[in-house]
Amino acid sequence: MTYTIREATRDDAETILALIHALALYEREPEAVKASVDDILRDGFGPRPLFQCLLAECDGRAAGFSLYFYKWSTWTGRGTLHLEDLFVEPDFRGRGIGLGLLRRLAAIAVDQGCKRMEWEVLDWNQPARDFYHQLGAVHKEGWYPYRLDGDALCVVAEQARDA
Amino acid sequence: MTYTIREATRDDAETILALIHALALYEREPEAVKASVDDILRDGFGPRPLFQCLLAECDGRAAGFSLYFYKWSTWTGRGTLHLEDLFVEPDFRGRGIGLGLLRRLAAIAVDQGCKRMEWEVLDWNQPARDFYHQLGAVHKEGWYPYRLDGDALCVVAEQARDA
Numbered sequence: 001m002t003y004t005i006r007e008a009t010r011d012d013a014e015t016i017l018a019l020i021h022a023l024a025l026y027e028r029e030p031e032a033v034k035a036s037v038d039d040i041l042r043d044g045f046g047p048r049p050l051f052q053c054l055l056a057e058c059d060g061r062a063a064g065f066s067l068y069f070y071k072w073s074t075w076t077g078r079g080t081l082h083l084e085d086l087f088v089e090p091d092f093r094g095r096g097i098g099l100g101l102l103r104r105l106a107a108i109a110v111d112q113g114c115k116r117m118e119w120e121v122l123d124w125n126q127p128a129r130d131f132y133h134q135l136g137a138v139h140k141e142g143w144y145p146y147r148l149d150g151d152a153l154c155v156v157a158e159q160a161r162d163a
Numbered sequence: 164m165t166y167t168i169r170e171a172t173r174d175d176a177e178t179i180l181a182l183i184h185a186l187a188l189y190e191r192e193p194e195a196v197k198a199s200v201d202d203i204l205r206d207g208f209g210p211r212p213l214f215q216c217l218l219a220e221c222d223g224r225a226a227g228f229s230l231y232f233y234k235w236s237t238w239t240g241r242g243t244l245h246l247e248d249l250f251v252e253p254d255f256r257g258r259g260i261g262l263g264l265l266r267r268l269a270a271i272a273v274d275q276g277c278k279r280m281e282w283e284v285l286d287w288n289q290p291a292r293d294f295y296h297q298l299g300a301v302h303k304e305g306w307y308p309y310r311l312d313g314d315a316l317c318v319v320a321e322q323a324r325d326a
Contacts, residue, residue, distance in 0.1 A: 033237070035236075035240025067237055115316075124305070132311075136316075136318065157266070
């Protein structure tokens with residue numbers, strides 16, 4: 001069965017959320033998703049979208065997706081296409097859908113004048129890492145991602161107001 | 164000597180580029196910077212800015228900067244403030260300027276409805292990592308940053324056109 005790839009529209013918001021949940025389950029963080037359909041409608045399909053999304057379909061069923069947006073790189077001085085999520089439903093794996101999504105994203109990046117694509121991978125996801133290496137992607141060794149959120153973010157923000 | 168923090172304007176483009184170069188030198192990648200003043204003017208101060216920048220000054224001299232933009236998180240369903248660069252010139256360290264910049268960024272993130280700030284740190288930069296940990300930030304252990312660029316990006320993009 002062949003697949004097709006198209007840009008998602010606001011009618012796909014529930015499908016996108018279901019795929020986000022399916023990916024979080026695969027990433028062993030099923031409780032991590034706080035996003036709602038309203039969040040997706042507001043931030044993906046409002047007047048100033050914060051992300052874009054490609055949907056892969058097989059026989060009318062959602063088979064996978066990629067959600068991406070643009071960042072800016074101080075080193076290249078150009079946009080970077082940031083891949084936030086790439087996921088293919090287990091039933092639809094082995095058909096080249098993930099590769100098809102990545103190729104499409106690379107073409108979008110080049111068309112938009114980006115010099116890079118970037119994303120994060122879980123260390124234990126060796127099949128994904130092998131797949132990315134085969135495409136010529138590299139692990140940015142020596143760079144560690146950091147996060148500040150929750151109460152700690154609020155505390156630091158309050159210190160700015162007190163200063 | 165106290166310091167001040169303000170939003171950068173297009174008149175600061177050359178100062179910003181000099182700080183980007185100074186940071187790259189500190190990161191042991193002095194040749195890595197390809198960005199130009201024109202890139203900064205176009206992408207930071209044009210009709211649709213791709214980044215924003217805070218400048219710290221001491222006695223009329225540029226002492227440090229932070230360059231940031233917004234991403235979107237599929238898990239939180241909200242914007243994330245992404246800190247691309249944070250740097251204080253060596254002559255001005257030890258005065259709390261880095262902390263002042265981070266507090267200001269945290270306040271901006273909260274005001275904009277972001278649930279997170281994120282950034283990347285070099286593994287050998289232990290002073291920076293200690294500083295971030297003291298603030299309550301965490302290393303997202305198990306997540307590896309990946310990059311696809313240069314010829315490899317172009318090859319994958321071409322495969323999309325051939326498919």
